[in-house]
Amino acid sequence: MLKDKNILLAVCGSIAAYKAAILTRFLVKSGAKVKVIMTKAATEFISPLTLSTLSKNKVFIEFTEGNSGEWNNHVELALWADILLVAPASANSIAKMANGLCDNLLLATYLSAKCPVYIAPAMDLDMYKHPAIKKNIHTLSSFGIHIIDAENGELASGLVGEGRMAEPEHIVEYLNKKLSEPLPLYGKTALVTAGPTYEAIDPVRFIGNHSSGKMGFSIAESLANKGAKVILVSGPTSQTINNENVLIQNVITANEMLEACLNIFPKVNIAVFSAAVADYKPTLIATKKIKKSSSSHLLELAETVDILATLGKQKKTNQVLIGFALETENEIENAQKKVVSKNLDFIVLNSLNDTGAGFKVDTNKISIIDKHNNIRKFELKSKQEVANDIVNEIIGIGLPTH
Ligand code: CTP
DSSP, X not given: OOTTOXXXXXXXXXXXXXXXXXXXXXXXXXXXXXXXXXXTGGGGTSOHHHHHHHHTSOEEOSSBOTTTOOBOOXXXXXXXXXXXXXXXXXXXXXXXXXXXXXXXXXXXXXXXXXXXXXXXXXXXXXXHHOHHHXXXXXXXXHTTOEEOOOEEEEOTTSOEEEEEOOOHHHHHHHHHHHHHSOOTTTTOEEEEEXXXXXXXXXXSOEEOOOOOSHHHHHHHHHHHHTTOEEEEEEOSOSOOOOOTTEEEEEOOSHHHHHHHHHHHGGGOSEEEEOOBOOSEEEXXXXXXXXXXXXXXXXXXEEEOOOHHHHHHHHOOTTOEEEEEEEESSSHHHHHHHHHHHTTOSEEEEEETTSTTXXXXXXXXXXXXXXXXXXXXXXXOEEHHHHHHHHHHHHHHHOOOOO
């Protein structure tokens, strides 16, 4: 399973760092391409020369290279990796990873990584038992990071217990096992709508809204990471996505989004409508720029087609349909009505009354209301974590196979 995989091995400051040499050797022998990043503390436990010789690649330690000042591009390193394996993961690095700290190259690379991340903790037994460590490991696990549990045995302190890094052969076995497990949405297809729509008034003006597209792009990414093939129909946004399982179809108007969705929806298992579609568009689009002629100007608007409601009518029993509702009053009640009127499996409600939720921010606070009127409220989280929660809810429905 590891053949030709790009593995970025991140080595932290722990006595178990000496095992990174054997681990690198095993990974290379399995056919993986290995690059190593070390924290400065790790270099005190094992020489970078050992790891560069075994990995046949330069070892990355600092943001910049010695005298040349050349930048070690952490974003490029992270994008290169198919797997980021932090082994050993020290208590200090685990805490920083759980809290988004970024004071070395290893952490900057971790924060830039889009690939699956695995950590193999290593520390003394009492540290490993400490509630702060347990909490940090739990936080990393909630981000979708795979935890390769520490093992029981003799520790560097002389004590015996749980805390020593999993043996390199066990880490390789773990990776092989994980890579051979089918992803929960493998073989499924999904349609996601994202961003705003622009409805032209004249050649220079339009009616739009503040949607950034972040939520929809994060959902597309999360679905793809769980194995689905995704078509992302997006209105005008500055978001980008770099995932071979996501195909973007750009549209501008509500009508273009409707046409694209009508075409795609019959072929997919899952559809998530996070786009902020214009409810109205100008009845007529002026062919020439409208000149300022009086102190007021009336613009006649016509309703656009409700794409979600249209597809709700076409929905088959083997399809899952998810909508969004952005409400400012009677939130739950309004959202419940939309679940019924648009024939949804569930709706994701966010309220503009919640700080940190809504447009232009990187966070969101949602409630999920399903067709059986179950309501689940979530904490304020990053949009990528919210996307993971939504996708886990979809997986929880148990997609029909017929
Ligand atoms: N939606 C859509 N097509 C439209 C309008 C909305 O597909 N023309 C979808 C959105 O992507 C979202 C859901 O419908 O998933 C709810 O959108 P919203 O604008 O909140 O609901 P409306 O039914 O338009 O009601 P209102 O604006 O009155 O709240």
